[in-house]
Amino acid sequence: MRRKRADGGSWFPRWFWPSFATPATIWLLLFFVLPFYVVLSVAFGSLDPIFLTAKPVFNPVQWDVTAFRGVLDKLFTSGTIEQQTLLRTVAYVGIATVACLLIGYPVAYFIARHARRSKAFFLIAFIAPFWISYMMRMFAWVNLLQPDGYVNRILQFFGVLSEPRLWLNGKPSTVIFGLIYGYVPFMILPLFGTLDRIERSTVEAARDLGAGQIRTFVRVTLPLSKQGILAGCIIVALPMFGDYFTQTLLASTRQTAMFGNLIVNSIETSLVNAGASLVIVMLLLLIVPMLYYLRSTNVARELAER
């Protein structure tokens, strides 16, 4: 079956364009669907009775929900380490995401609206440090934040601190700082993309109609950059939620442990069924903001098409 393109161009079989999705579909099947099914099989599977290692059960009929049920019970029981860790992670991610937005928006705004010919320079300048691996950058902060590190020295020099602050000894603020530092470029990029696409004439029209700078920003620029804000928040918050490395390097205490730490600790031990169950819970929780983002994107697209 072949059909002619509406614009009268070349002939293609009906399957031609959809076939372009084949590599991505295969990729998703192999590297998302299949691994996720293994996670399900571990969560609802059993343990080797001697070695206490995971025994995945691939037949859903034989799935045992004991571990998953136990995880859900603990998540909804006050005072459990699971609930404490989940709430702490939500708080850390929420604060860090808002902070990334507050830092990233002005930066993206400046580059998009005022950097003119220097856009590329500023973009590279802001992004270049992040070409270094995340682990190396966090290691660098371990040295900078140590008791006699440069951060304490500078703060003491300017009289902000009278004595060195022990930043690395399990301080939530240090973990949140690490998350902000690690993820802020992922907020800047989508924001810049959105702000850069806003027609200058739209802004100028608002100004011509008598709106001041602040009113123009609040009534025109900010609403038009909503998709960028949402995308940035999603891109930043989702990986933060599963992050465990930042906490391990910058704090590594009971009082600062994140949900990702709980998962890693579980899957490395005989609590592997519970660990896999935590992965499923995390996925279910993260679907909510993801769906909101998709819905919002659809609405915006349909509005734009009207």
Added chain:
Amino acid sequence: MAHPKDRRPPIDRREFMKRAAATGIALPSLAAILAACGSSSDSSSTAGGSASTAGLQLARPDNPITLPITADNPPIADGLPPESGPLKIFGYADYIWKKVRNQFGDSMGGVPIEYTVFDTPDEMVSKMQSNGSDFDLIVTVTLDNIGKLAQGALIQPLNHSYLPNVDSNLATGIPDFYDVGRAYSAPYVIYTTGIAWRNDLISDDILNMPNPYDIYWDTAYKGQTHLLNGSRDLLAVGLLRKGYDPNESDPAILDEVKQDLLDGADAMGWKYDHVDYTELGSNQWEVHNTWSGQMAYYQYYLPKGLDITALSYAWPPQGSGGKKGLLSHDLFAIPKGAASPVLAHEMINFLYDPTNAITNYSYEGYQPTVASFNEQSAIKDGYLPKSLTYTIVTPEMIPMGVTELELEPAVNQLYQQIYQEVTGGA
């Protein structure tokens, strides 16, 4: 196909929030539904396994175990020529110095050596189960795992005709109650687990405190106290502080110790890791639970201006308080189905040559279990600072120590649950 405008409109924000809230309410209900659907077995997570554990024998000093050699898992025959390699070693990072590995390869006519790293004993066991035959030599197996690996037929018996150095050079006093006759294993390194501290920052005579383990609970060092990250080592600190055995299985005692550890975790803000030597350079701790073998690394990681004499180490049985302390050794083992078992035997034998053992020690830091090794030679040759002499395990110390041994699987899982509660997964 319906026109886009005719399709079901997307849900508005209010509807979305309502549905999200409903999901939040539904999740606890899901737990209840799953409870109804779940199996009728014991609800504790220890009920996950289905096979019997009755055959598992737990070795103890007063209950030595001879691990069985079965017809389907025999040792290799005598007099076989070494394979052409490669020799695939599965071990902790840098647990055998690369130079020594290469020297062995050269001595065998240029055999290539491949070294794959694991981080924890649990990871090692897991990989041994899935693809153990991919490796020829494990460096190392801890005492609490050797019985399981042998009885699960994941490792093969050793043929001691290839190990003359082991039989002639093994240090005296090293027990073999976990594998009588060393049918499946050979000791590699020996060490104590004790308390390292910065004596330039802490004036307490920790070794001679009535209970040296109290130092981990001393709030004067809040935020500056690190413990080892592993369920056995963390629980051992709590158990030994209270005067219990580090292999305790009584749930009531374990619960008592858990509360003690939770109090400590909250009051002290403990950090959990086993990289005390790398943290030394950035002054991250004042007190650290550690292994004596790590102490030899310290001299290479000192921060600017700090001398090695500022580091002290206490192994509680040597103090006036008379508390018990951990002392253990790690083992070599050869996986069942290894492609180069003769080379693996030869490598073990090579490392029992006194010269090779001390060369390896000069980099690796953990004390080899060869009879000729002693602290005088280690200091004289410049491998160990004189101030760290007390990190050496002497034959007289061996009977004073207690060892982390294999636990019943359910007890082992309880240890790991307590560990997670205390550390929060950190």
